[in-house]
Amino acid sequence: MVILEKPYISDLMLEYLSQHNIPVLANDFARESAKRYQLNLLTDSQMKAEYERNGKIYITSENALDWIYNNLSNHEIIEKISVLKDKFKFRELLRPMYPDFLYKEVTEEELDEINFEKFNPPFILKPSIGFLSLGVYTIYNRQDLEAAILDIKESKMNWKSNFPNSVIGDSKFILEQYIPGTEYAIDAYYNDDGKPVILNIFTHKFASTTDVSDRVYYTSKEIIDTFKHPFELFLTEANQFLQLKNFPMHVEVRVDGNVICPIEFNPMRFAGLSCTDVAYYAYGIRTIEYFLQNKEPAFSEILKGKEGHLYSLILLDKPDKSIPCSVFNYDKLYNSFENVLELRKVNNPNLDIFGFVFTQTQKKNEKELDYILSSDLYEFCDY
Incomplete structure (x- = not known):
């Protein structure tokens, strides 16, 4: 079962929910989304019964936590979410x-x-x-x-x-x-036995030591090969204390030598604003499908032919929230990358962004990621 909530959901996610008739809470955001995609909408009572039946729930935005707190208050999941959120x-x-x-x-x-x-x-x-x-x-x-x-x-x-x-x-x-080292994000879930299943690993690229923005993340075969096993061990040890099962999460850590230190565990979801879709463009993995169906990626097969490529998610955050999306030159931005896998235009008053870009970049051309990371994006605005 899935709870859709504002501010944003991708068509890629909606297509999957529609095609596979996944139970979706019939809230205002889902009803609006159902104007474009046929969704299996359930009432509050039906959703609670569905949770009682299979114990699996996924949210696309943390705005959906209110429904969980208000409707599943007698379940252990509330305590687990509360600990991770604090x-x-x-x-x-x-x-x-x-x-x-x-x-x-x-x-x-x-x-x-x-x-x-x-x-x-x-x-x-x-x-x-x-x-x-x-x-x-x-x-x-x-x-x-x-x-x-x-x-x-x-x-x-x-x-x-x-x-x-x-x-x-x-x-x-x-x-x-301050936690030194390189920052990584992990989309993963604990299965019904409490075993961690890693669906994607991507590094958070920063412009400087003081940069805390979410502009650029990328994943690669080399990142998966290097960190999948040590991150599995880390998540296994952490679950001795967390005691999580049937639980999706977006985990942020820093790695300094052999030390893996958590920044936070974000509960009930993968990378927010549908940014988890980078796993689909990189590896053909629909992360929500893998969670709902208890699937594990066969990375030994998936990663074949992926050598030397970076698969990036780029958040086009506005330098000034008063700038309208209508002035942003998406074509100019598109042409500044080696291979755009998808350009998502977002015109949402609740989000101070122009959209997202998913790209494939040869490792030798990583400088294009450095460039967009340091840009204030004014150069792509036509006044």
Whole structure:
């Protein structure tokens, strides 16, 4: 069973749900989507009965967590989601794996009282409950901290207007030590035996050490070959404490040498805003299908012929949210890449983006990813 929710769902996902008659909650967002694709819409009571029957649920947006909290309150899934959504509780649960990891939870009022010298920089400041890179700041000096606190105060009303409390939480924040290394994202699920099944691994590419944007992610045969086994061991160890079954998740980690340190486990979904579709363009994997049908990718076969290629997801975030999508030159952007697999134009007032691009790039041409990563995108706007 699947819950569709705003702000966005891809046609690729809707095609699968329609073709396979997957049970979908009949909320406003799904009814709107059903104008374009025939969907198997179920009422609240039917969805609850369906969950009782098979115990599997997938959400396309964390906005759907409200329905789960309100309708499945007597199920263990609520406790599991709550722990993963709360970054402080999550750190507490995995403390045995990382006994020396430093972190502290503070209220918004306590931000102004932080003893900067006591909490050894660099460190990360972010909401205890959050989504994407909302309110995530890398703090190197006192000026960074002061700027972050000011931005939080100025931005919090905008966050609250765009996301429900279940997504962004209250006004608590977590300070945690900076995690060095390369950042990776993992779309995976724990099956009905609690075994981790990895569906995709992609690296988060940054423009600089202070960059926290979500502009570029890419996956490759080399990434899968290198990290699938160690990430499986990591997820297996973590589940000794998490105790998850039939549970999809989007996991973010950093790898420094042989150390794998989690950033967060995002519950009940894979990469948000349908960005998990990069697995389809790279490997022919519909991640939701693999979860709902308990399938495991045969990567030894899937990866044949993929050597030397990067498969990227590029988020076209607006440099200024007041810029209309109508001025964006999608053709110029399209022509700046070696091989565009899909260009998704998104004109949604609830999303400050122009759209997404899925690309295939030869490793030797990775400079095109570096270029788009550093661009403010004004060059693609025709005024």
